[in-house]
Amino acid sequence: MAEKKNSLFAQANSFAMLHGLYFGLLGIVSVALMRLSLQYPLAGMLAYGVVLASPFVAVWLTRRFRDAVMVPAAGFSFARAYIHSLLMGFYSGIIVALAVGVYLMWFDHGVTFDAYEAMLSSPEVVAQMKISGMDKQVALATGGKTLVQVIDEMREVPPADYAASIIYMNLFAAPVVSLIVAAFCRKSPQPGY
Numbered sequence: 279m280a281e282k283k284n285s286l287f288a289q290a291n292s293f294a295m296l297h298g299l300y301f302g303l304l305g306i307v308s309v310a311l312m313r314l315s316l317q318y319p320l321a322g323m324l325a326y327g328v329v330l331a332s333p334f335v336a337v338w339l340t341r342r343f344r345d346a347v348m349v350p351a352a353g354f355s356f357a358r359a360y361i362h363s364l365l366m367g368f369y370s371g372i373i374v375a376l377a378v379g380v381y382l383m384w385f386d387h388g389v390t391f392d393a394y395e396a397m398l399s400s401p402e403v404v405a406q407m408k409i410s411g412m413d414k415q416v417a418l419a420t421g422g423k424t425l426v427q428v429i430d431e432m433r434e435v436p437p438a439d440y441a442a443s444i445i446y447m448n449l450f451a452a453p454v455v456s457l458i459v460a461a462f463c464r465k466s467p468q469p470g471y
Contacts, residue, residue: 294369300339340463351468354464363455371444375448383438391432407425
């Protein structure tokens with residue numbers, strides 16, 4: 279019995295690795311679009327679209343796993359769908375974290391923070407922040423600092439810390455999202471097969 283459980287886990291794990299790669303590439307596209315949104319606002323809308331589509335992609339990938347391995351007489355359990363989705367989320371988080379860390383460490387050279395600072399320093403954004411009172415809220419939240427000072431502090435954060443924060447967020451989000459994905463992907467046994 280333990281051997282069957284191990285083989286079921288190994289099977290879910292191997293599919294999750296491949297699907298995690300696909301899902302991780304989708305995450306990298308989302309991060310790249312968010313980076314581009316600092317200069318091209320339309321890219322931000324596309325990035326949010328990718329983020330909103332990600333649960334549907336997770337369901338689609340988990341259903342592909344289900345369709346490949348399910349025996350109709352046995353069905354496809356909630357637990358099996360959950361394990362696949364959870365592992366897929368963890369693998370994709372590692373891929374995105376590695377991509378962000380490598381990009382910030384060797385390719386960015388501060389360009390992202392320069393673009394962020396330029397966007398927040400533009401006259402339109404400064405005026406909008408004053409009208410909405412956001413500049414005062416930022417000062418209260420940061421001990422009197424301006425957004426430019428906050429960005430300067432962000433420049434000092436090592437790339438590994440940004441990568442680690444992606445993994446930490448993933449550790450909290452993946453179990454919850456996997457519950458939803460598993461609920462949509464489980465399938466009861468079909469008698470008569």
